[in-house]
Amino acid sequence: MTAALRFDPIRLPEKCEQLRKEVRAFLAEEIAAGTFDPNKPNREDTDAPEFSRRVGAKGWLGMTWPKKYGGQERSFLERYVVTEEMRVANAPTRRFFVADRQSGPVLLKYAPEHIKMEILPRICRGEICFAIGMSEPNSGSDLFAAKTRATKTDGGYLINGTKIWTSSAHIADYMIAIFRTSPPTKENRRHGLTQFLVKMKQPGIKVNPIGQITGQYEFNEVVFTDFFVPDDHVLGEVDGAWKQATSELAYERSGPERFLETYYVLTELVRAVGPSPDTRSAEGIGRLVAQLHTMRRMSVSVAGMLEAGKEPVVEASIVKDIGTVWEQQLPHRVRDLAAFVEETATNRETLERQLDFAIKTAPKLTIQGGTTEVLRGIIARGLGLR
């Protein structure tokens, strides 16, 4: 057989359920204190620095990392529980989410020791925010077409060029970016890019906000003009970023955030139809719940494989493909069913407001962090077709 796709049924261990209770209690307190409204995913200001510090104080950031860097040495399955509870509650995770999921693990693997000692504990305390500098005006999915240059100079590099669609760059303290240090070679068009740690909020970096169709300003254009990056901020091999870029993808692609982004409309629909739904609503809700449950079980399974030290790149891509297509369609399916909700439903206005926002959010879900087309290409390679 060619395809060895496995999604073993992982059961979350007891310690995860204890942790889940703690996270739920914490979030309930935050909601009661007015930190955020779980029914309002469309808040204008998604940055919550004080909340970020309180999450850090709980020990829930960098929780799988070594203790000497501020981590807790807990499991991926425990991190999974924290992530999914935060997501379902619509908690304002913007400030710490990228650092915790992606940037921290990159630093752990490729940064020099003194940088790790300086930065990782601050991520764990929820003090600093990260952005990821991948896309450029003329290179999106085709990562290796990046042109922003890093030119060698005394003690470091000078950066010139533009990154774009950079989420959170306007609030970020650091960015992990890829820049061109050499031209590609004939044999390897992926050669010549290097991963760097960039300290933001300095002269030589200009961040220009870009309005999104949701009405929010979460992504940006970032322009570098003779911006200096010291040598010890090179992450990994010079010209060899292509070897480093793929191994993190399993972490990035298979988490609960890849199918829960519009989940709130399903909860609100269930509230609106009440305890005795008609056949059409019951069937619609039943199918959506069955699909959601299946994806979550697949996603938990991938977390279990990561915990076991495997690199389930194809399985993770499948989770993101199916998950993002589902969360993209969800608001439209909920809208279909909401057409039959009684006028008297007390949460009708909330549901309509949420649908309005979710429908505007939907188009980005199959684009960000690896498009559907890129994912299917990776799956096809895993099947032995490319």
Place this chain on the structure above:
Amino acid sequence: MAESDNIVVETAEKIFADLADPQEINNDKTNSWQAPLWQALSEAGLPLSWVPDGLGGSGASLADGFALLNAAGRFAVAVPLAETMLAGWLLAQARIASPEGEMTVVPASPKDRIMLDADGALSGRARGVPFAKAAKHFAVLAHGKDGAVVALVDASKGRIESGLNVGYDHSDTVTLDKVQPLSIKPAPKGLDQTTMMLMGGVARSLQIAGALESMLDISVRYSNERVAFEKKISKFQAVQHNLARLAGESAAALAAATSAADAIANAQSFNDEVYLEAASAKIRCAEAAEKGGGIAHQVHGAIGFTMEHILHRYSLRALAWRDDFGSESHWAVELGKLVATRGADELWPLVASR
């Protein structure tokens, strides 16, 4: 493809490979393969996997039996293996010993009901009973004035109207008219028609998932052989993306079915969490049978639409299995009602329960 890591599945896969090769079966117009296959399965004790030693079976675990059904799906096995396993399981719940030979369960749809009258006789009509015509005995779940009962019935005592499902397997209407059972016992606490249907639904889910694994495998292989426009069709991006979607459907079906099997194998009762697992598996696997099977046919083109090709052995059976023990729309309505009754704020705790 799942590597077998238990002796039950290893034994079964060896028998399937020797006696249930899809291509050889497909070439055999006389069904002469059926008797030797059934005999080999019986000699290995597989049809009564879920029946304890003391009741005439081989006493395998629920988990091993579920894995066996998944393997049977990978070979699109067309003898009443799943049906006899389910019948043996049902009888064993009420401590009724299983006889030798083919069995099936009655009813096989949540809508049909068999009634027990005051004289101890069974009456009722059950449609879409898989392999009823081949069965020597029926394991019946019936309703009496004191609740559910489990009964063993001589199949020749029932009236059978023969029919075929979409996959060309027997799916018959069974009518019992004041039939005296060979044996009858009260159903144990917690066993009712719903739990029996969920159990059957998970069995079908595992078979569908197995069929999809094979459809993915033969579709990938075919795309790497077939040349069109001067290249292998696997090199066309449109074909690659279709196959990637088929892989996704196959993976989703396998994940849903094995998760539900694991939940049942480790559960003390059919609570809401197990209900979610089992109903979701049937719903999602049925959806995958449609979407995934459709892609497998699209990749194969006209050759896959012929009786000579083996693809239909998987694709049509996967579609047919959707109908048994409650269709996906039936379970979606029931699951939707359960979710609505629990209320909006109890949805996430249910989904995140394991």
